[in-house]
Amino acid sequence: MIRVAGTVLKLEEINKSFGGIHALKNVQFELFEGEVHALLGENGAGKSTLIKILTGVHRMDSGKILIHGKNIVIEDPVDARQKGIGAIYQELSLIDSLTVAENIFLGHEPVGNFFGNLKKKELTRRALEYLNTFGIEIAPETPVSDLGLGQKRIVEIVKALSINANILLLDEPTTGMSKAEIDTLFSIMDDLKRKKVTMIYISHYLDEVFRVCDRATVLRDGENAGVFKIGEVDLKTLIRAMLGRTLKEEFPRRNGFPGRETVLEASEFQSEGMAAPVSFKLHRGEILGITGIIGSGKSELALGLFGVDRKVAGEIKVKEEKTAIASPSDAKKRGISFVPEDRKVQGLFLRLPVEHNITIANLALSMKRGVISYKRRYEIARETAEKLKVTPLDVKMPVQNLSGGNQQKVVIGKWLCGATDIFILDEPTRGIDIGAKTEIYSLINSLADNGAGILIMSSEFREMSGVCDRVLIMRKGSVVSELAGEELTTEKILTVALGG
Known part of the structure; x- marks a missing residue:
């Protein structure tokens, strides 16, 4: 690539492999002063690996990194x-027990003498x-624990700027933020651009x-797939560059239709995490959505239905039978599965292999004479991963x-091994590419077409x-409306969600 005046950061021929997997192949990247530059690609395209090289988490195998030439x-x-x-990551790095000021200057606090006494007034x-x-x-004196998620992300940005950062990496910065908080973030980013702060936006x-x-x-399969000026490109072109193909349907059509049998019913149900009781019916072969803005109570409902939070009122019926669900184990026995909102914290054992994660919820299927059969476990995991097109x-x-x-496919896959016909999916596509x-939507359709009841919180x-x-x-915390058909x-x- 030809060097352009005003180039702040330039990456040349970046390569990185993990074992036999070539994660980055001769990647080129150039960042101009004062611009916000999007780094796009499917999951597995190499975005995270490139960012980790820039932030010192990984060392590249070969290539060059140039800052101001x-x-x-x-x-x-x-x-x-x-x-x-x-860098501002999707997972926050703030310490809730400290104040805003203490978090901003954590690690480079103003101190007054040889003994490192903190200058609190100067800090503030x-x-x-x-x-x-x-x-x-x-x-500045506000404890971080008192802030909302959007405010915390803004403090993260200020924290990065306090080290005189002139290159900011923002990784999914709007995750979990309300529209008002996102507007505030974008306003700050506009101000940063005017101040010649350069940003990479994922x-x-x-x-x-x-x-x-x-x-x-755009990266695709670890390689460059194009550089585009946002004012001169349309959505379809970006998607085609990301996928290597034209996306015909974002939401695949279903082949089947909901049945009449009720597989899950909540009557004035309320768990200790919920603000108000909720009632609904889920039918066999139906995809029922529960939505609302942040703080509406949908995730708390999901945790209560799966027995994570203790029930305090109402009742649940599974296939017309009144059921006591006091724990996730009780829910599983009744054919209910749960894909949590935070897959990394609640849904996976990150350091364990894929085969352990897929089979963990149904270990009995991998056992012979009371002992785990490694061969059987491998076969179950391999068959499930292949069915779900897990890559690699x-x-x-x-x-x-x-x-x-x-x-996310692995989280869903661990339930497909067993006798599950009710799926509770909390934010099933959060943090994954189009x-x-x-693919997840197609899987949901397939489960419903085969008779499962699907409850999606999103x-x-x-x-x-x-x-x-x-x-x-x-x-x-309350259900205020039901929409179907043309509505x-x-x-x-x-x-409706905003109160209209």
Whole structure:
């Protein structure tokens, strides 16, 4: 690539392999001063690996990294920060028990003497200067535990800027944020651009890319698939570059229809985590969506139905039979499975192989005479992974090495081994790319067409209108509306969810 005046960061011929898997192949990347540059690609395209090389988590096998034309080596994350590279990850790195000011300057606090006595007044003053610079109305003395998710992400940005970062990496920064919080974040990013702060933006939400980014680099299978000016490209072109093909249908059509048999019924049900009782019926072969804005109570309902949270009122019926579900084990015995919102924390044993994760919920199937048969476990895991098109198809691989979309397939796959016909899916496509989402939607359709009852909790309103047969909308813990048929549109869901 030809060097352009104003180039802040340039990557040349970056290669990285993990065992026999070539994660990055001669990747090129160039970042101009003051731009927001999107890094796009399917899960497994190499985005995370490239970012980890830039932040010092991984060392590249070969290639060059140049900052302002100078060839550098990034030894580790501390070295990356010292070279002006700051990162805001999907998983927050703040300490809840500390104040905003203490978090901002954590690791480089102003101290007064040889013994390292903290200058608290200066800490507060300097934190306030940073917050005021970007019009952020958060008191420096506020405990981080008192902040909302959106405010915490903004503090993360200020924390990165406090080390004089001139390159910011934002990895899925809007995850879990409300629309108002996202608007605030984008306003701050616009201000940062005016101040010549350069940003790399990673998101699966392509509408955000068109809202806030100047250019986009697309990776596919670890290689460059194109560089685009956002003002000169359309959505279809970006998707085609990401997938290597044209996406005909984001939401695949179903072959079957919901039946009449009720497989799961909640009557004035309330768990200790819920703000109000909820009632609904789920039919065999039906995809029932439950949605609402952040804080509506849908995830708390999911945890209560699966027995994670203790029931305090109402009743549950499974296949017309009144049932006491006091634990996830009780739910599993009654054919109920649960795919949690946070797959990495609640759904997977990240350091264990794929085969362990797929078979963990139904160990009895892998046993002979009371002992685990390694051969049988491998066969079950391999068959399930192949059916779900897990890539790479290596069930001995630690699940943490898979992309987000393939990890989600493993979470779903562990329930497919057993006798499950009721699926509770909480944010099933969060943090995965559009191609992987379509595969998950096809899997959901297939399960429903084969007679399973599917309950999807999601804050993606387009997903709800595109996938579900019926949608219940929650607000402040209660179901306030039910939409189906011609009424089931993204616009209608949004209007009701916001109180319209």
